Amino acid sequence: MTTQSSTPTVQITGVRKSFGAVRAVDDVSFDVYPGEIFGMLGPNGAGKTTTIRLMLDIFRPDAGKVAVFGGPMEEEKKNRIGYMPEERGMYRDQKLESTLVYFARLKGMDEDEARDRLAGWLQRLDLYDHRQKRVQDLSKGMQQKAQIISTLVHEPDLIIIDEPFSGLDPVNTRLVKEIIEEQRQAGRTIIMSTHQMYQVEALCNRIVLIDKGRSVLYGAVDEIKRRFAGNAVLIEGEGDFTSVDGVLDAYQRNGAWHLPLAAGISPQEVLRSLASREDVHIERFEVAEASLDDIFVMVVQGETPDG
Secondary structure, eight states: OOOTTSOOSEEEEEEEEEETTEEEEEEEEEEEOTTOEEEEEOOTTSSHHHHHHHHTTSSOOSEEEEEETTBSOOHHHHTTEEEEOSSOOOOTTSBHHHHHHHHHHHTTOOHHHHHHHHHHHHHHTTOGGGTTSBGGGSOHHHHHHHHHHHHHTTOOSEEEEESTTTTOOHHHHHHHHHHHHHHHHTTOEEEEEOSOHHHHHHHOSEEEEEETTEEEEEEEHHHHHHHTTTSEEEEEEESOOSSOTTBSOOEEETTEEEEEBOTTOOHHHHHHHHHTOSSOEEEEEEEEOOOHHHHHHHHHTTOOOOO
16 A cells, blocks of 8 residues: 655646747646556646656656656666556567567666566566567557566666557456556556556556646545545436436446535435436435546536535
8 A cells, every 4th residue: 555654656736837828737736656666647638647757757847846756757767667668669560579678778777687587577478479460560559568668678667558458358457457466566666657547446556636737626535425425326227317417427337327416516406406307217216436537527527526
């Protein structure tokens, strides 16, 4: 679990970054500690990628402070970081093994050590028999696993992964989740950006939600869910539940309708509204725990609970 008393691996304090008239990041702050999986969430265009690039010293902030491993980014610190961007960057016309060796050497490993360590990773991720194939001849899922190997082979202390489960089937998704958890147990710091909220819920200790360049929700996942308790209802029955007053969204999961509520709307108000309609028949109605999906929708639409 998170060791809050330790020094943060990453400290982002009030950072701002503009590109011309566009403010991509506007007063974002959060800390990330060793031994935790931290979720960085937000809609497309919210400022997540810019924040990561500020963290990695690809961009410099216009204001605020970025500290990695206790201070400003330096060249020797970069070998302690593994970064898997959403835009994949492998050489498609090169053979898989030689490409992975090349990237490992860029991170300070010698060739023999890189080949020895890669052999185990390739076997574990079922790529060993494909190591002499060109990257472009691998399936999307295989390329994704190769990117994960490239990110982790040099045993970085800080791991930043953007959409790690993209293109993976359920078996490989489970394997990658196991690998991420192993990295956490080894005391490493993992920052994960993904749109798959159920994966965030399963893996992350804490999250930050960035919207329109600002950090609008930050803290422990269980505490955030308690804060939004009672802000969703679960319904089973017949009829159209997609257009109900006071409801932000409506979707079906396991045969039941899940409805996150707007701020200030009580479950009882929704029940009274539905009871007055002749086109619906309710068999089950209960107050539900808001999922991170629900909370994401509420916060992005500006609906947060009182207090």
